[in-house]
Amino acid sequence: MLRKFVGDKIEYLFSLLEPFIPDNKIIPNILTFTGLGINLIGAFLFFEGYMKTASIVILFAGLFDILDGAVARARNLATEIGAFTDSVVDRYSDFVIFGGVLAYFIRKGNITYSILLLFVISGAFLISYIRAKAELIIPKCDVGFMERPERIIALALGALFNMLEFAIWFLAISTHLTAFYRIYYTIKVYKNNHPE
Numbered sequence: 001m002l003r004k005f006v007g008d009k010i011e012y013l014f015s016l017l018e019p020f021i022p023d024n025k026i027i028p029n030i031l032t033f034t035g036l037g038i039n040l041i042g043a044f045l046f047f048e049g050y051m052k053t054a055s056i057v058i059l060f061a062g063l064f065d066i067l068d069g070a071v072a073r074a075r076n077l078a079t080e081i082g083a084f085t086d087s088v089v090d091r092y093s094d095f096v097i098f099g100g101v102l103a104y105f106i107r108k109g110n111i112t113y114s115i116l117l118l119f120v121i122s123g124a125f126l127i128s129y130i131r132a133k134a135e136l137i138i139p140k141c142d143v144g145f146m147e148r149p150e151r152i153i154a155l156a157l158g159a160l161f162n163m164l165e166f167a168i169w170f171l172a173i174s175t176h177l178t179a180f181y182r183i184y185y186t187i188k189v190y191k192n193n194h195p196e
Contacts (some may be wrong), residue, residue, distance in 0.1 A: 028072040032089050035064030039093040043100030052165060053154035058097055062152050079138065090148055094124050098153055113165065116172045123175025124151055130179055134186040144178035145186045
C-alpha cells in the first residue's frame, strides 16, 4: 500500500534525525490533530473554489498523517489507543475534505456532482468500516487500492490539473469497488478458515 511504502521511507528518514530531536518535543497525537487542522483549512479552500491551493494544502496535511505513525514507532510510543485515535481523526479528515468539495458543488447548484460526492464519502467510510468489522473475524483485511492516501492523491491531482469532475467519478466508482472487494475477500478468507 502507498501509505506503508511512504511511511517506511519517512520512518527511516526520521530514524536518522531522531538523535538530534529533543525527547518528547514531537508527540504523535499533536501531529495527528495538526493534520486535521490543516485539512479543515483545505476543506474551506475547496468550498471557496480555490481548488489548486486546496489540493496542495491537503497533500501537505497528508504528510502529518503519515509522520504521526512514523514518529510513534521510531520513539516506541505506538499504542492501541494511539492507533484508535489516528483512525478516528482520519475519518474526520476524510469527511471535512470531501465535505468541503460537496459544499462547493451544493453552493453551485450542481446536483450531479453533489450526489456523486455522497457516493465518494460513503465509499470512503465503508472501506474503513468493512476493514474494522472484517478484522473481528479474519486476521487482516487491508486489500484493495483506494485507501486514504490514494483517495486524497486522486482528489488533489484532479483539482490541480483541472480534472476535478473526472476525479470525483473515479473516486465514486473505485471506492465502492474496493469496498465490494473487501467484502468478497472477507467472506472468502472466513470460509477458508472455517470449512463446513
